[in-house]
Amino acid sequence: MISGAAILAKHQPLPRRLAPGQGLVVRDVSVRFGAVQALSNISFNVPPGEIFGVAGPNGAGKSTLIGVCTGQVRPDRGIIELDGGALKGRPHAFCHAGVARMFQVPQIFSSMTVRENVETGLIFGNRDSSDTNGVDDLLEMTGLTSQASEAASSLDLLARKRVMLAAALATGPRVLFMDEPLGGLNEIEIDAFSSLIRKVRDEMALSIVLVEHKIRALAQLSQRIMILNFGETLRIDTPGLILSDPEIITLYLGKKHEY
Ligand SMILES: Nc1ncnc2c1ncn2[C@@H]1O[C@H](COP(=O)(O)OP(=O)(O)OP(=O)(O)O)[C@@H](O)[C@H]1O
Ligand SMILES: [Mg+2]
Structure with missing residues (x-):
């Protein structure tokens, strides 16, 4: 016999971020x-x-x-x-x-915009690459919303660190x-x-x-x-x-x- 909990687990997998x-x-x-x-x-x-x-x-x-x-x-x-x-x-x-990591020396893609850098995290984490809401939330959380369209190469060190953190978080x-x-x-x-x-x-x-x-x-x-x-x-x-x-x-x- 299959328990109700087993059916729930099968059909409603917990999102990874909320998993206990x-x-x-x-x-x-x-x-x-x-x-x-x-x-x-x-x-x-x-x-x-x-x-x-x-x-x-x-x-x-x-x-x-x-x-x-x-x-x-x-x-x-x-x-x-x-x-x-x-x-x-x-x-x-x-x-x-x-598992995500932030390196000591910011490793970001200089030729990409801030937003594109964060989006790469979705791909590395094998997450839905159309999750633009998630990217917007991460840009806001890390204080990068106003710089989202800027080239990463134009950023100061603190902003580069914010980008690397947001990209790491985008992997889920x-x-x-x-x-x-x-x-x-x-x-x-x-x-x-x-x-x-x-x-x-x-x-x-x-x-x-x-x-x-x-x-x-x-x-x-x-x-x-x-x-x-x-x-x-x-x-x-x-x-x-x-x-x-x-x-x-x-x-x-x-x-x-x-x-
Ligand atoms: N790939 C490697 N091949 C050989 N030795 C290594 C390698 N990586 C680290 N080590 C050696 O292992 C030890 C620990 O190095 P590690 O880089 O982990 O130290 P750390 O605590 O991060 O130092 P730091 O404060 O300088 O960053 C050191 O003796 C280092 O020389
Ligand atoms: Mg070290």
Whole structure:
């Protein structure tokens, strides 16, 4: 006998954005590049609606962690799950499963308009490319409506970052990885982009993994922060406890980092 719930599930699939789930789960992930152990037994989870900060010295393994979780780097061991399903295969398979990333250096198509750049996200995410309402909503959410017809090449750095974020969101993610999104921005721009990150988290109920050297801004945005050092997890804790630990400040965040 087929239950009513099974019939409903068959005929009314939940839209991916509204699907309930436990978010991102990373279990025991290790990566080695030749002699370098870039990541050792890394485990953490990021439920929907949490901004999970990642910090640590240069070479600690932060970008490698993003690479593993977005399908660009194959782990030697470990599992990455999103809403209970294991993520496997090449980057486009991760993207279709609901994983998006924002690169440190804005990677957008300079010859296209702002709107066209955002529309490419629909295609990469295998979503309905005629979903113009969705694109309009994303342009508005990211503050790009008035620049929608401008060539991406004419934009300043903050606007380029907005475009990359909107294009990533157009793929329909459940989890978003951001690699130093505040790099190169001045204080006012950092506040503006931080507000946008919070807004995206609140309005789309995403799990967000935020790698950032600017530790003060990271502490203001994150519910928890993981400190990586030589590929190992030194600590996962609330921003208040991380920032009040002199060992972490002096030994592991280093002089190059901004407080
Ligand atoms: N493709 C690769 N091949 C070989 N070694 C690599 C590769 N990618 C990263 N590494 C090495 O792995 C370690 C971790 O690098 P990773 O880029 O993840 O650090 P990071 O924490 O992002 O550093 P940064 O703060 O400078 O961005 C470093 O020792 C780096 O040299
Ligand atoms: Mg890096």
